[in-house]
Amino acid sequence: MKKTLIILAHPNMPESRLNKALIEAVRNESHVTVHNLYDSYKTAESIDVQKEQDLLLSHERIVFQFPLYWYSTPGLLKDWQDKVLVYGFAYGKQGDKLKDKIFKIAVTTGAPHYAFGAGGWNNFSIDELLRPVQQMATITQMIFTPTFCVSGALGISDEELKAKTEEFVSIIHTETWDDASTKFKKYVGA
Ligand SMILES: Cc1cc2nc3c(=O)[nH]c(=O)nc-3n(C[C@H](O)[C@H](O)[C@H](O)COP(=O)(O)O)c2cc1C
Numbered sequence: 001m002k003k004t005l006i007i008l009a010h011p012n013m014p015e016s017r018l019n020k021a022l023i024e025a026v027r028n029e030s031h032v033t034v035h036n037l038y039d040s041y042k043t044a045e046s047i048d049v050q051k052e053q054d055l056l057l058s059h060e061r062i063v064f065q066f067p068l069y070w071y072s073t074p075g076l077l078k079d080w081q082d083k084v085l086v087y088g089f090a091y092g093k094q095g096d097k098l099k100d101k102i103f104k105i106a107v108t109t110g111a112p113h114y115a116f117g118a119g120g121w122n123n124f125s126i127d128e129l130l131r132p133v134q135q136m137a138t139i140t141q142m143i144f145t146p147t148f149c150v151s152g153a154l155g156i157s158d159e160e161l162k163a164k165t166e167e168f169v170s171i172i173h174t175e176t177w178d179d180a181s182t183k184f185k186k187y188v189g190a
Helices: 018-026 049-057 075-084 131-139 158-173 180-188
Strands: 004-008 032-036 061-067 102-108 148-150
Touching: 004 018, 018 032, 018 061, 018 102, 018 158, 049 075, 102 131, 148 158
Parallel strands: 004 032, 004 061, 061 102, 102 148
Antiparallel strands: none
8 A cells, every 4th residue: 555644734633523533534544644733843943844855755645634724725734835845855956856746635624515616605616726735746746636625514414524534534545546647548548
C-alpha cells in the first residue's frame, strides 16, 4: 500500500465532528501517517521546514485534510505552504522534490452540497473555490486527483456521515487514485 501522509489542518479538533470521524477511521492504518498541524505548531514561525520536507519526501501520497474556512484552507495550512514549499524544493531550479507524488484534498464544509456551484448561494463549486490548492499541486509537479468532500456539517445525519467516512476509508485503502489522464486512457482503451 502506498505510504500516505495526511496533513490535517483543523484549529479546533476537540469540537470537530466531521474531520474527527474521518481521521479516526484511518489513523491506525499502517500505511497512513496523520500529521496534525495545529497540534504541532502554534505559530507560522515555529513551523519546522526541514521536518516537514522530510515528511513529504518519505511518503508517496499527500492529502490536505481541512474544514473549509472562508472558502479556503485554515490559516496555518496556508502558512505551511508558504514556509515549506520553497524554491529549490517544490519549484524552480532543482525544485522537483515533489514530482509524481499523488495529491488529494479532503475537505469538509458547513454549507450543503447544493449551495456550491452556479445558482447556489456560494456561486462556485468546491473545485473552483480550491483552485489555488490544485494549482499548488500542479506547479510542484504532483499528480492532482479528485477532491473528496463532506458537505453540510450543519445538517448531516450520523448515517450520512458514516457513509461518507466509509467512502473515505475506501479511498485510503485504494492503491490507485486515478488522475484525469489515466482515467481518460482507461476510458478510451489506450
Ligand atoms: C472561521 C470559519 C469559517 C468558515 N467558513 C466556511 C465557508 O466558507 N464555507 C462553509 O461551507 N463552511 C464554513 N465554515 C464551516 C466549517 O467548514 C465546518 O464547520 C466544518 O467543515 C465542519 O467540520 P468539523 O466538524 O470537523 O469541524 C467555517 C467555519 C469557521 C469556524
